[in-house]
Amino acid sequence: MFELSLLCPEHRVEALSDAFDALEALSVSVEDADAQTDAEQALFGEPGMPAPREGWLRSRVTALFATEQAAQEAVRLLQAQDFFEGCSVLGIAAVQEQDWVRLTQSQFDPVEITPDFWIVPTWHELPAAARRSIRLDPGLAFGTGTHPTTRMCLRWIARQCGEGDGGQKLGRVLDYGCGSGILAIGAAKFGAEDIDAVDIDAAAVQATVENAQANDVQLKAGLPDQAQGQYQTVIANILAMPLKVLAPLLCAHVAEGGHLVLAGILERQAQELQEAYAPWLRLQVADSEDGWILMTARR
Template sequence: MPWLHIKIPTLPEHTDALEDALLLAGCQAVTLVDSEDQPVFEPIRGTTPLWQHTTIQGLFDHELDANALTQQLQDAMQAMKIDAQGPIITEILEDKDWERSWMDNFKPIPCGDRLWICPSWLEPPDPTAINLRLDPGLAFGTGTHPTTFLCLTWLDQNTRPGDTVLDYGCGSGILGLAALLLGADRMDGLDIDPQALDATRANADNNAIAPSRFRVMLDDQDLDPHYDLVVANILAGPLCDLAASICSRLRSNGKIALSGILEHQADTVLAAYAPWVDFEPRASHDGWVRLNGRRRQ
């Protein structure tokens, strides 16, 4: 069915109050979007940053009177002493097969010489390649983000038969599962989100990967002592905090790849791992960096 779509430009500090006002007015869904294409990268811990210029959007029953709704929200803003940051815009959002539209825009991704990431509803462009069938879901990781792509291309070049792999912060399991398809013998995935473990299991099943070849866990106490390959695609802050713990799981002369790092953060992460790892030249893609190297003997 169609929806009445309303957009209110505001400031970050007013979003909670405006969300409450929208919900009280009968809003069915609330979304926050960037008004000016201003990136928000890694947040300060304990904060949930928003863009300096934020637009709060709401979906209402299309039969509501748009003028009356606009007036109601303007009255609420006035009562809360919230100044308008621009005109309130209403429009009818026509019904659409959003799932089909989204699926049409998700294409197979080549990640090096051997590996493709391919959604389940499409035939692989190269049936003879190593094709990881993966659908976006609750956990992060589809191959489209530069940090994931950088790690996948590294795995394509560095995974060898018999390798044991630790996917630190496994999300959807895309990195560890790709390593298994590329010839690794066994993979352990670690994440703090239980949904990530469910997503990894589901994606393994979709790729006919036997449960005996991988484990997923929430507690690093359950990990093996050492792995041949360690890949960690998280954020720069946690990467630095966990440097000693992550490196302790990498065998002597084992290979490591770190990502989730912005270009201006790379030197800080390098310094955190310098006591254990000899790094190769960094790889960059769209402002993000992958650091990779070997554990010193």
């Protein structure tokens, strides 16, 4: 395989990406050409929403082709187009053949949540210290334990349960926006028996079902309308914007004496979340990691 790399301004990214698609490129990626320099720019977007911009002021667009001839032909055709103005060819390079499955797997090691609670990919041995574990492989659904928000939610579950009857302490559990189902599975590992895991994405629901089966735990996974009544523990690891919109719905699901646990929130967003939830519950920062915070409230 051969990799063709171009340098282009932001307003040319979409046209080049479409052109590569028409030229049957195997893949196309866009990166900040100024990454790792003082000119690097952050570019964030919300899941399910259009990207705020198509690319960076100086974008590096890379396309993968099966043969060097196909990459060279792509250059010839692109240079003849009006939309190539302002763009330049960085080069064509052979891509070393690799065992991509093994390479991908090597990037995911067991993740420590607490000293005796771990998330372990199926191709790894369980750490000797793991008294509890979740077996979970990276997939399409969010939640592999590598992100701080997931780790903080699981830490909260572990600390809430302590050494006592975890299932009783957690009570009836709702994992709203379950992704891979990792938080619902974590609750089950600590003894919770009545668990609803819901998501707007059908692929996430299916991933949750499969991951629960792989971990030999029982839960009910479905679309959001499956969440009915009140719960002793309501967990939502999403992002600040949808969490604000969902405030009345999530609070309505929290039973008397129950806990609300929210993640996907940046440190600078704490006050706006507190204000959004103030009519129902008093949110407080319970944990923080790498610029992210965990916020909790009790009815």
